[in-house]
Amino acid sequence: MDISMVLAAFQEVLHPMMILSIVIGVLVGIIAGAIPGFTFTMALILAFPFTFGMEPIQGLAVMIGIYIGGLSGGLISSILLGIPGTPSSVVTTFDGYPMTKNGEAPRALGVGIVSSVIGTIIGAIILFLLGPIIAKGSLLFGPWEIFSLVVFALTLIAGLSGKSMLKGLIAGCLGLLIGTVGVSPTGTVRFDFGIPELSSGFSTLPVLIGLFAISQLLINVEEIKSTVPTKQAASNMKKLIRIPYGQVFIDIFQEKWNVLRSAVIGCFIGCLPAAGAESATFISYDQAKKFGKNKAKYGKGHPGGIVASESCNNAVAGGAFIPTITLGIPGDVAQAVMIGALILHGINPGPALFTQQPILVNSIYVVIILSAISIFFIQTLLLPIFTKITAIPKSLMVPCILVISTVGAFALNNQLFDIILVFIFGLIGFIFHKIDVPLSPIILGLILGPTLEKEMTRAYQMDASILPFFTRPISLVFLILAVGSIFFTIIQLRKNGKEKTTPSNQEESQTHL
Numbered sequence: 177m178d179i180s181m182v183l184a185a186f187q188e189v190l191h192p193m194m195i196l197s198i199v200i201g202v203l204v205g206i207i208a209g210a211i212p213g214f215t216f217t218m219a220l221i222l223a224f225p226f227t228f229g230m231e232p233i234q235g236l237a238v239m240i241g242i243y244i245g246g247l248s249g250g251l252i253s254s255i256l257l258g259i260p261g262t263p264s265s266v267v268t269t270f271d272g273y274p275m276t277k278n279g280e281a282p283r284a285l286g287v288g289i290v291s292s293v294i295g296t297i298i299g300a301i302i303l304f305l306l307g308p309i310i311a312k313g314s315l316l317f318g319p320w321e322i323f324s325l326v327v328f329a330l331t332l333i334a335g336l337s338g339k340s341m342l343k344g345l346i347a348g349c350l351g352l353l354i355g356t357v358g359v360s361p362t363g364t365v366r367f368d369f370g371i372p373e374l375s376s377g378f379s380t381l382p383v384l385i386g387l388f389a390i391s392q393l394l395i396n397v398e399e400i401k402s403t404v405p406t407k408q409a410a411s412n413m414k415k416l417i418r419i420p421y422g423q424v425f426i427d428i429f430q431e432k433w434n435v436l437r438s439a440v441i442g443c444f445i446g447c448l449p450a451a452g453a454e455s456a457t458f459i460s461y462d463q464a465k466k467f468g469k470n471k472a473k474y475g476k477g478h479p480g481g482i483v484a485s486e487s488c489n490n491a492v493a494g495g496a497f498i499p500t501i502t503l504g505i506p507g508d509v510a511q512a513v514m515i516g517a518l519i520l521h522g523i524n525p526g527p528a529l530f531t532q533q534p535i536l537v538n539s540i541y542v543v544i545i546l547s548a549i550s551i552f553f554i555q556t557l558l559l560p561i562f563t564k565i566t567a568i569p570k571s572l573m574v575p576c577i578l579v580i581s582t583v584g585a586f587a588l589n590n591q592l593f594d595i596i597l598v599f600i601f602g603l604i605g606f607i608f609h610k611i612d613v614p615l616s617p618i619i620l621g622l623i624l625g626p627t628l629e630k631e632m633t634r635a636y637q638m639d640a641s642i643l644p645f646f647t648r649p650i651s652l653v654f655l656i657l658a659v660g661s662i663f664f665t666i667i668q669l670r671k672n673g674k675e676k677t678t679p680s681n682q683e684e685s686q687t688h689l
Contacts, residue, residue, distance in 0.1 A: 185538030188233055189546065197234050198543060201241020202550040206558075208242070209249025209261045212389050212581050216246020216262065220513045232521035233536060237543045239517050243510055244296055244547035247490050248555070251288035252562055255482070256281060257577065259389040263380055264489050266619055267457040269388065271474065271481030278477050285562075286424035287479045288486045289555045291435060294428070295487035296548035298439035299446070299494020304541045307498045308530065317448055319634035320644045324654035325448070326628045329455045330620065331661040341665075343613045351621020352628075354378050361633035373593040382585045382597040383622060387615045389581045390602020393574050395609060418560055427479040434464050434480055435487045442488035446495025454623045460488035466664060493544065501525050501537060 188194070201223070208219035219242050227235030250265030255272035268288065275284035317325075330348070357367045358377025368374040428435065438460040445456035464484035465474045474481050500511045501518075502525075518525055523533065530537055585594045605615055635644065645651050 181534040181538050182541075184535045185542050188535060188539050189237070189542045194234060194237055195546065197230075197237045198241045198546050199550050199554070201238040202245035202547050203554055205242040205245025205247075206249035206252075206551070206554060209246040209265075210252040210562075212253055212257075212259045212261055212385055212577075216242055216249065217510045217513070219246060220510055224513060224517060227517060228520065232518075232523060233539050233543075235517060235521060236514075236536075236540065239514060240540065240543045241547050241550065243514070244490065244493055244544060245551060245554075247493055248289070248292035248296075248486070248551045250489075251285070251292065251482075251486055252555075252559070255284045255288060256562060257389075258392050259577070259581075260384060263384055263454050263619075263623065264457055264492070265485070266384070266388070266454070266616065267461045267485040268482055268489075270461065270485075270616070271476070271478045272485075274475070274477035275479075275482075280477065282419045282560075283423055283427070283479070284477075284482060285555075285559050286419040286421055287427050287482045289419070289552060289559070290421075290424055290428050291483045291486035292490045293548045293552045294435055295439045295442060295490035296493060296551070297545055298436070298487070299443045299491035300541050300544040300548070301494075302440070302443045302491075303494040303497055303544070304538075308502050316650060318648070319631040319638065320648050320651040321654065322448065323628060323631040323635060324645060324651040324658070325445075326455065326624050326631065328654045328658040328661065329459055329624055330628070331658045331665075340612065343611075344617050347608070347613050347615065348617035348621045351618040351623075352625040353621075354383065354618070355622045355625030356629070361630045373591065377626075378597065378622070379589065379594065380619075380623060382594040383601050384619060385581050385585050386598040386601025387605040387618060389577065390598055391605025391609055391615070393578055393581075394602065394606040396574050419556065428483065431480050431483040434468070434483050437463060437467070438484045438488040439491035442491030443495035446492035447498040448495075454619075455627075456492055457485045457488050458620055460484045462661070490548075497540065497544070501529060501540065 204219055204223065205216050208216045220239060223238060223242055227238055230238070246262065247264065250261030251268050251272065253259045253261040254265040254268040255276055258269050258273035258276075260266045260269055272284045272288065275281065355377070357374055359365055359375065365375050441460045441463065442456045445459065461474075461481060461484045464480055465471055468474060468478075468480050470478060470480075496511050497514075500514055515525055523529065523536065582595050582598060585598045586592070608615060645655065
């Protein structure tokens with residue numbers, strides 16, 4: 177570790193134009209992440225051409241700012257509307273939106289912001305200290321290890337099943353089934369039913385918008401009693417709502433181990449190609465729930481749920497940069513765009529980058545940390561305005577969100593079929609809500625199913641035997657964790673069932689007496 181290179185990187189970054197570039201990038205990312213359907217990956221692609229004429233570090237600063245801001249921006253609509261701004265912010269809705277319905281939107285937003293900032297900084301520190309070492313370790317992950325990791329992630333369906341494990345498992349299987357539509361890993365088209373648009377499979381975004389956004393809008397339509405705003409809503413619109421950072425920092429301190437554990441999980445999974453932030457946040461939430469003191473409160477408005485999701489979500493950035501700059505291997509689409517930006521400016525990612533351009537590498541660490549600080553100040557300034565969304569009458573909010581959601585779905589592939597999918601899955605989500613079938617397992621199955629199948633196919637193409645799944649140590653560890661997760665969930669469900677029946681039995685005995 178050369179301190180002189182770190183100091184040189186700070187000198188390179190800490191001047192007005194660079195800071196302005198970071199702030200603009202973070203602002204664009206936050207807005208892109210907050211709009212359901214308009215992902216920060218799309219914002220990165222749109223911003224890419226504007227960096228052509230910039231200096232390499234300045235161009236990267238804009239792109240990194242968008243990336244970090246986009247990861248955090250998804251919490252806004254997730255908490256305020258119960259609609260994930262990005263696929264990785266699905267888990268934030270579990271406790272964020274219930275807190276909003278309980279009148280604690282400012283507190284929930286504050287917890288989300290601070291968790292995002294801390295997660296980003298921890299990810300940057302791990303990237304700085306252990307980047308090359310972790311990158312070499314990630315090379316040990318073949319298709320067998322990734323497959324076993326995904327199997328472990330899929331066992332979380334049991335923990336997301338709510339009151340009925342059977343309904344949760346059915347929902348998870350439905351998600352896996354949806355993920356099989358389209359081109360298989362071997363190149364054959366299946367389950368397209370002669371519909372050309374289905375030959376490429378279901379895009380995650382239209383399904384996500386339909387299940388969470390449209391279904392929630394249909395629920396809101398049922399609750400609309402009048403199109404005239406109430407006096408209470410009008411007074412809330414005029415009132416400047418502030419984030420109670422005193423309470424927020426108390427919440428964060430109480431969840432300090434949750435923050436650290438979730439950030440490490442996010443950074444670790446972020447450095448694995450194809451694993452993704454979505455699976456990381458689900459695993460982080462599951463671990464927070466298992467080790468939390470108030471397990472029963474998760475999913476009903478517990479700050480720990482937001483902490484687990486957002487600190488993990490943003491720590492993924494630090495992890496994702498590890499294979500990108502050390503090996504030249506992108507972990508996701510956003511990192512592929514980052515590699516494109518590096519190559520465009522004459523920078524070749526790889527181990528030699530650390531010796532050939534050490535100031536540039538250290539500048540990336542500094543930009544990530546400054547982006548985290550920008551998240552805090554920008555969202556602190558803007559979110560008191562955003563919180564007024566909760567005071568808008570549902571009769572006005574529903575059509576506005578409907579338009580934004582459909583435009584976001586259309587913008588993904590510029591095809592009308594995606595809008596049709598949004599409404600179909602919106603109706604499915606609404607029906608499932610009525611019969612108490614959880615939606616989260618569907619998304620988990622849809623996101624992880626294709627990865628599971630792809631890695632399994634790769635594994636059998638390399639070795640037709642099943643033995644490597646059990647003889648390779650890392651793969652075996654994840655399979656053991658998967659079995660342990662299932663048993664732990666079953667024990668917890670039985671324990672909760674006994675706790676629910678015991679008070680009723682006591683009441684009955686007291687009644688007889």
